[in-house]
Amino acid sequence: MKTIRNTNFQQTCLQWSVIVLLATLGSGRLGADSNSKNPTSKFYVADVSGKSDVNTGEKIEDLNNKSVYSAEGSIIETKKDSTNALVLSNGTGIFIDPDSRLEIKRFLQEPFEPNRTDLETEPSISQTKSYLARGTIGLCTSKLVAGSVMTYSTALADISVRGQKVVIEATDNETKVSLIAGDVTLRGEGFTGGETLEPGNQAIITRQGFNQPPKIVIQPIPDDELPGLEAKVAQACMARRTVYFDIAERQNENSSESDALDLIPITVTPVNPNDIGPVISASALPK
Numbered sequence: 001m002k003t004i005r006n007t008n009f010q011q012t013c014l015q016w017s018v019i020v021l022l023a024t025l026g027s028g029r030l031g032a033d034s035n036s037k038n039p040t041s042k043f044y045v046a047d048v049s050g051k052s053d054v055n056t057g058e059k060i061e062d063l064n065n066k067s068v069y070s071a072e073g074s075i076i077e078t079k080k081d082s083t084n085a086l087v088l089s090n091g092t093g094i095f096i097d098p099d100s101r102l103e104i105k106r107f108l109q110e111p112f113e114p115n116r117t118d119l120e121t122e123p124s125i126s127q128t129k130s131y132l133a134r135g136t137i138g139l140c141t142s143k144l145v146a147g148s149v150m151t152y153s154t155a156l157a158d159i160s161v162r163g164q165k166v167v168i169e170a171t172d173n174e175t176k177v178s179l180i181a182g183d184v185t186l187r188g189e190g191f192t193g194g195e196t197l198e199p200g201n202q203a204i205i206t207r208q209g210f211n212q213p214p215k216i217v218i219q220p221i222p223d224d225e226l227p228g229l230e231a232k233v234a235q236a237c238m239a240r241r242t243v244y245f246d247i248a249e250r251q252n253e254n255s256s257e258s259d260a261l262d263l264i265p266i267t268v269t270p271v272n273p274n275d276i277g278p279v280i281s282a283s284a285l286p287k
Contacts, residue, residue, distance in 0.1 A: 041109040041126070042089045043071045044265040046239035050082025052096070068265055071107040078135070085239035089263050090126040091119070091142030092150070093240030095232050100135020104128075111261070114247035122148060123245070129153070136169045138232030140240055141182070156205045156214045157188040165233040175205040178221050178229050189213045243267050 045067045052063040055075040063076065063084055071088060078084060078100045086094045090109055096102060112124035121143045128150040137152075141163045144150065150161040154170035157177070164182035169175065177186060179197040186195045186203055190213030197203055202221045205214045221229065248264045 041071045041107045042068050042245070042263050042265075043074070043104075044068050044087045044089075044243050044245070045084065046087050046093075046242050047085040047235075048082075049084065050079060050098070052076060052078045052082055052084045066267070071104050073104065075101065075103045077101045083235075085235055087240050087243050087265075088128070089245040090122050090124070090128070090148075091240055091244065092128070093140040093236035093238075095138040095140075095235035095239065097136035097138075097232070100137065101133040102135070102137060103131040103133060105131055112247065116246070119244050121145065126150075132168055132170045134170055134172075136167065136232065138165075138167045138229070138234075138236045140165050140233050140236035142240070156207060157186050157203075157216075160185040160187070160194075165237070167229045167232050173207040176202065177205075178202045178225070180221075180230060180233050186216070188216075191216055241268065 045063055045065055048063055048065050053060055053076070054063045054069055055077070056069060057073045076084070076086070076096060078096050078098055080099050082098050084096050086096070088094070088107065094102070106127060106129040109126040110124040116123055119142075122141075122145045125145055125147040127148070130151070131153045133155075139152070139161060141150070141161065144163055152159045152161060152168055154168065154175040155172055156170075156175040159166075159168060159177055162183040162185075165180035166182065166184055167176075167178045167180070169177075177184065177197065179199050179201055181199050184197050186197070186205070187193075188205060195203060195216060195218065197218065200221055202219055202225075204217045204219070206217075208215050243265045245263045246266050247261050249261060
């Protein structure tokens, strides 16, 4: 009997040890989550012409030049005769046409090193999933790193973007995707295997009718449409060259200690040639 009591006591102690260990690990995990150093993905407003709104999920407010917002869950809507240009913190420029509605469903970005030097390549792996409910957007992406996923959806198609310059137009009954440069794949009902576009081509997806799969036609971009499409991606490219995001320590309001990392936009000031002064050839310098 004595041996049995000792065995039961040892089993009880072991069970309590396991419970305490799991509780400790759980509290540590929660503590790690609460003290996460990962910054929230954001977007920067490079330009606003006219009136645009942003719905952050908490409130709807005017979109203002040089403002910064958390990207995931935001809805950007332009009014008639209004446009804007945004830059996501992964380096993607977006030009939004008048009377358009873009919903950023998901935008996650892994941490990256501060003070990076290569601004033409995406700073870290990212996941982008956006929905264009109506209107037109022009995209100009940085060079995406391996593992990044970028999808823009409409009512009729999912567009997987791997770079670099693309225009997407959406209505309830038609989606038009024009690839200026780079690589995109389209998926949707009736073409689930995917249709890959070549640069200079355009895909037109139209709704055929009730209970009918959409129809897709791929053709060269018409000459009369090309200048306007190139202008949209040029606006997106200009926007992404005006700013880049870097990492900074966020200061706790109640303490001087830094408790997290934050993404901050760094604006790029174009060089004014008049401020450079005269250029002297090396051969003309006194020896």
